[in-house]
Amino acid sequence: MAATGNWARGLGRMIRHFARNRCGGTAITFSLLLPVLVLGVGGAIDYASLSIQKEKLQAASDAAAIAAARELHLANADASRLQPIAESVVKANLGKTSSGVNVRTSSNIEPLSVTVDLSQPYSGYFTQQFASVDLRAHSVARVSGGTPVCVIGLDRSASATVSLDSNAELKAESCAVYSNSKSSTGLNSTSNAVLAAGLICSAGGKKGSGSNFKPEPLTDCPPVDDPLSDRPAPPIGSCMKKNLEVIDKTTTLQPGVYCGGLRIDGNSRVRFAPGIYVIKDGIFNVDSNSVIEGENVGFYMVGRKATFRFASNAKVTLSAPETGPMAGLLFYEARGSADLRRHEILSNFARVMVGTIYLPHGRLIVDADNEVADQSAYTAIIARRVELYSGPKLVLNTDYSATQVPVPDGIAHNRLITIIE
Secondary structure (H helix, E strand, C coil): CHHHHHHHHHHHHHHHHHHHCCCHHHHHHHHHHHHHHHHHHHHHHHHHHHHHHHHHHHHHHHHHHHHHHHHHHHCCCCHHHHHHHHHHHHHHHHHHHHCCCEEEEEEECCCCEEEEEEEEEECCCCHHHHCCEEEEEEEEEEEECCCCEEEEECCCCCCCCEEECCCCEEEEEEEEEEECCCCCCCEEECCCCEEEEEEEEECCCEECCHHHEECCCECCCCCCCCCCCCCCCCCCCCEEEEEEEEECCEEEECCEEEEEEEEEECCCEEEECCEEEEEECCCEEECCCCEEEECCEEEEEECCCCCEEECCCCEEEEECCCCCCCCCEEEEECCCCCCCCEEEECCCEEEEEEEEEEEEEEEEEECCCCEECCCCCEEEEEEEEEEECCCCEEECCECHHHCCCCCCHHHHCCCEEEECC
């Protein structure tokens, strides 16, 4: 549009020059050329405006097809719901320029897909003097896959929402790894790092060579909704323990609210009885040569400085609850927590971590020198950012039948929705 405006201004100066020239030949020439010149400028302006509106219409069509395809999947192929959804998405995307848009939707069961066609009369001043013009957009969104989710990086703008560096490995061969970041480097696997998964998808771009990914990531994927965004928080009671430290002891801890955090250090051996452990206003820190173990346990991190950290020599063997408010959730960071808190798995002996690690605001840092989670029936990670450093080998299995720990539906039955036309 800037170039068109400059051209129009230049042409205007030329027209004014001709108009001021009083020579007879010039006046005749000017009178003959003026309609052509005006028509040319008007056509160029109309064309630029038309191109912009066409791009907006196509973007609205793509968004409507994706929204309708998602609804088609959720509604078990109830096509009657698609038209109003598509219309509302188109209106929201186009805003004041949505006047006169005609929306048509159709669906197909095999393969499962939704088609959206838009048309809109174009009202350019010069164009409408000679012919009516309809802008058109066409989109087809296909629901495919069924690949379970192992990792979702929720941050939609970071340059490293899912990131592997140095000699890190992330092995998730039977499930999908998603980066929701629209950044051109939102998905990173660099140096000698290797990200291997059943599906690798980035809402933006990726950084790394072919040897850093197996297979090559899909880019420009639609962001994946947080499947746990509606999960209610577990209840929080009064403090059971305050600033508890367990150092060089063997003991069993009971579910409850641990205010000020929980420190386990030295050569301690701690068993967690089944239930929910609320870590409030402090860090859950397992250090030195300590050993922790627990079945049917969930850790809810809430309040100031509520994070977890497993040091390099700590041994961790945990599985999430099978029932109750935290069924399937091993760690749950409270909504409203400060952004980008560090939750760290530095342990070389964190081999069993069955369940879902849910950190909607936090960073999960994995920086060990050994396998992590490889002996778990399944492990899923949903975090604002996921970062692997140095030499860990994070193994995310999906052997759901090998455990009674339930898998959240949005993780076990995720579908990929992509624009194919």
